[in-house]
Amino acid sequence: MEKIIAILSEIVLDVDFETEENLVDDGLIDSIDIVSIIVELDAAYGISISSKEIDASNFNSAKAIKAMVDRILAQSNPM
């Protein structure tokens, strides 16, 4: 979670990502922020997040973003 929060904090200032659960729904991040987050997550985790994932439910909190990244990682590296 720390890695995700560090990425988010670089892109969006003045938001408490530890507690905030409505990043999209409360207008704290917009489309430019979301695609910027995707670029950084792709680079940091070696994944490719597709446009199908751009949904408020995946970006409303650091926890939701981590769940999305974990799911994509699991799909790309099945046990």
Added chain:
Amino acid sequence: MFDKAIVVGTGTTALKCAEVLLKKGITPEIYCADETGVSMVGGVRRLLGNEAAERLFTDKTSLTECLSEEVKKTLIISSESYYIIPKIVLEKENITAVNFHNACLPFYPGRNAEAWSIFEGNTFSGITWHYMVPQVDKGPIIIQEKIKLTPETTSLSLLRQQKRLAVDSFAEMIDGLLAGNINSVPQNEAPGVRMHYSWERPNDGKLDLQWDSDKISAFLRCYDYGLLHTLGVPVVEIDKAYYKWEGYKISRVNTDREFFLLEDSTITIQKGSTLFQLANVKRTEEFQKNLS
């Protein structure tokens, strides 16, 4: 100096400008003259409540009527807005309007300034807050800040920096703006500068294999908005067929050669010691010179 403030725009920059006003004890009205600022609804609800959120979206004609009928001394803040405030509003004596433009005016007036400044190989871009006059992006400059462009800067990364700087600069100028004692300077004439319109695309959306490495790099980076296709999908023409790509990589190599190769789903271009790899390449008939 003002009885009322109105923010017109989309995205978090407009919302953060509204927050700056709220911190000064001013509750602005916020309007969005198109449906592209959907993320605005929640933000306006958070800042100003449900009623303001319900009033947020309006069509351009209704917004013009509303603004032209305004009788209070009003400050309009325009930020990332697709609505061009008309002359009939801007010439009203009780209206003062300021606009955020994402370039150092008088250079790059008009749309998609971030992409044009990268495509044309500039060493800096920036932001400008200026008073609005009926001629688009021509009004006196209130505040301007520069941003250094590097060989890694993309349209997306530049937009992000510009949005951040826009809010910081707005916070810096707001006291003087509200007091009516802030300096502004008329824009200098800039020979050769022309307005870019929303439908225009750098080099009409076509990567030219004859370009040098700096130009190819600039072209790829100016079309790079991450997953957004703000300027549409660029193409490269090879043997009278168009190809599009989903990603690209620019790297330095030790050899000094010049070639391009289309193999499987990758286009490799080497120009001197710079290697370009276009990934997930697909043939396309979709090439469009202008955006609709």
